Amino acid sequence: EGDGMRASIVLARTAPALAAGAGREAVTADDVRQAALLALPHRRRRNPFDAPGLDEDKLDQTLDEAGGDRGQDDDDPDPGPDGGGDGGGGGGGVPPQADGEDRTPPRADGGADDTPSQAPEGAPDAPGRPAGGEQRPVAAAEPFRTKTLSVPGLGEGAAGRRSRAxxxxxxxxxxxxxxxxxxxxxxxxxxxxxxxxxxxxxxxxxxxxxxxxxxxxxxxxxREGNLVLFVVDASGSMAARQRMSAVKGAVLSLLLDAYQRRDKVGLVTFRGREAEVALPPTSSVDAAAARLESLPTGGRTPLAAGLLKAHDVLRVERLRDPSRRPLLVVVTDGRATGGPEPVALAGRAGRLHRSEGTASVVVDCETGYVRLGLAGELARELGGTAVTLDELRADAIAGLVKDVTAAGRAA
Incomplete structure (x- = not known):
């Protein structure tokens, strides 16, 4: 955005003279502003999660500083609502902190607090919380650089930067x-x-x-690009201790890694009584990030439903693009509470993926001193491996992430 702003300044200073020299009507600062609104929004993005758009207040201030006398132009005689005589962008009416104000789009929960109120599963609905035990979406934690997760073996898929091919x-x-x-x-x-x-x-x-x-x-x-299918647990247990913010940050980190490695991504979520395809497989990583940001939590944990829904998605994608190998990333604490015999059903669903040779990794979101190790059990059923949120970081000392099915081959 800085390069684009500098280009706008140069154009604002030189265009009137060039136009006058050519015998044409001078280009005004308003013309430059309209051109900037058309040309700059897409150039300001530094990663796929940056929202498109342009800070129009900052653009106006830049043009005011470049033009110097824009506040005294005949086409802008109004000194402003404050009635101040300072027509430039330097001193009148706008608090200094407004220039550095965060102008990213508002969060899906509509609030400014990163820690919205959360209650245990089954508690009465608090004021402002949706009915039915559902909790408002929380903002994701800051993304980080992740370790490389790859599909073992040798593929023949589309060119990318993830797995050997x-x-x-x-x-x-x-x-x-x-x-x-x-x-x-x-x-x-x-x-x-x-x-x-x-x-x-x-x-x-x-x-x-x-x-x-x-x-x-x-x-x-x-190297080839893969289909990275995220299966995210959005049940009430994931909201405990405000865990969902860290979980979303981890998934965003993996999405950014998928973008850099030219993968396709998909998103399946499960909570309450069922699972849903929040985003069918696509190359639009920013769309997956947007769906994740607005993801609410609450209810029971239909883990088997999430795994079976993921199996349906992968089955269809194998028909559409048989050369692109999938990588299943299950983000959960491993608890299964939805439906009859939930643990047994989840185990059978996991073995279904293993029987088809789907490479998988389970991101263990369990926290606290007492841990049940259910995510590790799920990883064994899938024939993959489990990593904690801390081990997922590229700068972590412990828990080196190897090929995601190394544990399955050993078994």
Whole structure:
């Protein structure tokens, strides 16, 4: 945004003179303002979670400082509601702190407090809280740089920066017989394949007799983008000790990582009696962040419903894009309280994902001195691994995150 503002200043200072020199009507500061409103909003974004838009008060102040005498122009004779004589942007009527005011869009809960009141599950509804035990959305904690979660094995999906894959570009790792047209010859492998047959082929002189069966295609290894499907527990237990703010911060961190690694993302949430697809798989990471920000909490924990809903989403996506491998990220404390036999149902749903080879990781959100370890049990059912919120940070000393199904292969 700073570069765009400087461009506006230059244009505000030079455009009138240029237009006058060309014999045309001078460009006014209002023209520059309209151009800035059209050109700058998308340029101010520094990451996909920044809201589009432009601070119009700051733009007006910048133009006032650049023009100097804009307050005395004939087209702006009104000194303002305060009646002050200072027409510039420096001294009149606007408190100094307004220039640095946070002008990001209001939070989904509509409040200024990052810690909205929360009550235990089943408590009477407090004033201002939605009925039915649902609690208002809370703001996410500050995102952080996460450890790399990757899908094990070698894929062949779209180019990206997450998991190992066979690609057209990258380092040469080996050779194979070509399937169809030969696109990249592996010279050394071709020579090795042809060399043992030279006498039988009647070789004379220095030349090497090479036939089609000797040709070898070079195999290259790079990185692919994956489908990262988040399954987020939004039940009442996740709101305990204001845990949901930290959980949202962790998911936002993983979303930012997915954006940088060119992944597709999807969001499934579960609470109360059912699960829902909050966002079908998409390349729009900022859309997932917006849905997460407005996510309310409350009710029981239908963990099995969330896992089964995720299974349906992945089944459809395998038909649409079979080459893109999925990574299932379940964000929960592991409790299951929704429906009959909730723990057994959750275990069966987890084994369903494991039987299909879905790579998975469980982000354990359980806090406090007494921990039940239910997220670890869920990770074993999924055939993946569990990491805590602290271990998810890239700068954490303990809990190095390896390939998400390393635990499943060991089992």
């Amino acid at each position: 066979r690609t057209e570009h990258g380092r040469t790792t080996g050779s194979r017989r070509p399937e169809g047209a030969l696109t990249k010859l592996h010279l050394a492998a071709t020579v090795r394949a042809a060399a043992p047959h030279q006498r039988a082929r009647g070789r004379v002189g220095r030349g090497l007799v090479v036939r089609r069966d000797d040709l070898r295609q070079a195999t290259r290894e790079g």
